[in-house]
Amino acid sequence: MSLKLDSCNSAKKNRNKCFTLSRLIAGILCLGSSMCLVSVTVAQSQHYVGIGIAPTRINVRDEGNSPLLYQGIGIRAFALYQIQAKNSLFAVELGGQLGGIQPRLEAGSILLPGSAQHYAAQSRLSYRRNIHTSRVWKLAAGGAWDTHTIVNYYELNSNNLVGYELNSSVAIQGHVEYTVNKYWSVQGLLQVPLVQYVSRPTSTGLVPFDDDLSVDYTQIVWGGEWGTWLRYRYVETHLSIGRKLKNYDQAEFFYRWRAANNRLNPALEYAYHSLGVSYHFNLNSPTP
C-alpha cells in the first residue's frame, strides 16, 4: 500500500485519484474500526426481549367521518428488543392496538348509536445516550424513528366508512430513570416529533364493486405530506415502575399516553391512555 501511495506522489496527474483512494482506504478503516467497536459494545451489552399488554382508553375524533368524539376501551400489545450498553440504549418496538369506540354526547342528547372499530399499529426504532448518570439517577437523550398508523371502521346507518392516517416521524426523546434500590426503579420517557410525514387519504366509504374494502396502500404510503408542528403534533409519554428480578429479567408496570392533533384535512385527533404490564427477558442471563 505504501508503494502505491509513493507512486501517487510521484505522478502529479494521479494525485486526485490517489487522494480519493486514500480517503476510501481511510473510510474503510474507520468503518471497520467502528464496526469492531460496535461489535464489542454490543457483545458487552445487555440484550432484552420484552412483551407487554395494556388495557387502553381510546379517544378519537375523525372529522373525515364525524364531528363527534368517539370514546371506548381497547387493548394494546407490543413487543420490543433492546440493547442496553453502558452508556446507550438501542430499541426496536412493534405494537398493535384495537378497540371498540362510540360517540359520546352530553346527557340528554337524542342520538343514534353509531359505532366504530379502531385499529392502530406502531413501530419505533430509538437510540438514546446517557447524558448524566449518578448512583441513583440517569438522564438520557436521543432520537427515534416512529411510525404510527390508524385505521377506523365506522358503522353508520348500515354504511361502512373507513378513515386512515399514517404518521412517520423523526422524534427526540428524553428519558430519566431513578433507582430506588437494588430492585426497584422509576422511569419516565418523553417523545416529541421533529420532522413528520403524514398521510391522510380521503375517506369515501365502502367502494362499490369491490369484494373487500378498497384500500389504496400506494396512496396511503406515498400520498402524504411533510407536516410541521403547527399542522400536526403529537406527544408520547411513558411512565413506568420497574422491578429487576433475580435472573436479571425485568418486570414493569407502566402508564403510556399518546395524544395527537392532526390539522390536515380532514382533521384527526386522538389520545390513548394505556395502563399495563410488560416483561423484559434478559438474553444474557445469568451474567448481567
Place this chain on the structure above:
Amino acid sequence: MKRMVVFISLIGCLTACERVYIEPNQKATPPELLTELWENVRDQYAYLEYKRIDWLAIRDEYTPLVNNQTPTDSLFRIMGDMLYQLQDGHVTLRAGFNSARNWDWYLNYPLNYNELFVLQSYLGNGFSQTGPFRYTILSDSIGYLRYPSFNSDFSSDQMEYVLKQLANTRGLIIDMRGNTGGNAENIAKLMAFFVDRSQAAGQIVYKSGSAPTDFTTSEEIRIAASESVSYQKPIVVLINRQCYSACNIFSGFMSQLSQVTLVGDTTGGGGGFPVASELSNGWQYTLTVSRIMLPSGHELEGGVPPDINIRTGPEEEQLGYDAIIEEAIVNLSN
C-alpha cells in the same frame, strides 16, 4: 431526585393538557346545526350541478326558519324538508325519534308489480328457491328468475346451480320489479353470469370539493365474467319504479348487453352511492357522494328507461295475467 420530579411533573402537565389535543364535543345551536348540514351537502352531495339545484337559494330559504329556540322536533322537520329539495331517495336524515327520506321516486308512479299475484299465477307451488333466488320454467321453455333485493347475499355456487337448472330454457326473464337495491357488490357478482368476457360497464366519479363541479377523475367499472357458468341466451329484465339504487345500476349495466331487453316502466333512479355521517348533535345523515354513468356518459340518477314500455295493474290481474311478464314471454318466444 429533583430532576426526576420535574420531569414527571412535566409529563403530568402534558397529559393534563389533553384538551389541547382533543376538544370535547361542542353543543351546537339549531342555526349552527342547520348550517353544518347545509355545508356538508354543499361539500359532499354529487348531484347539485346535474339537478341544477341552487343550494345558496335553499340556504336563504331555510335559515330564517331556525333560531336558538327552535324545538328539536321542529328543527328535524325543517332540516328534513331542506334535504327533500335534493329529490334523492338516497338522502336521509335520522335521529333517535324520527327519520326523513324522499320517497317520490316511486310513490307518484304506478306500481306495475304485484308479488302475490305473480306468485299465485306464475310460480304456483312448483317453483324452486336457491338462496334468495326464486325460479321456475314457464310455458314455451322460458325461464323465470326473481331476485328480490340486492341486500340478499348469495354465493357463486348458488347462482351456478340456478343457471344449471335453467340451462335448457330458450330465454330467461329476470324479474327485478320491487327490488329497491342494497349491496352494490352484488351487482357485479350477479352480472358476472351474463357476460362472456370482462367488460366495461360504467364509470364512477366522487365528489371531491365544495364547488358543484369538484369531482375526482373518472374510474372505469369493469365486470368480470364468471369462470364457471354463463347464460348467453336472450334475456328480458323486468323493471318498474321501485327498481332503485343497485337495481337501477344493474338494469343500466345490463341494458348494454346485446342479448338483453328491458321491459316494464322506467326504474326509480338512484345513480350514486350514499355515504353516512353524523352531525354535531348525533343525528345521522346520508348523502350521495358519487355519480355512476354508463360508458357513454349517460347518467343513471334519473332512472333507466325500458326498451319496451308496458304497464300492468289490477285490470290485467282480473283478466288473469301480468302484462309485463306476458310481453317478456312474447319477446323471448320470438
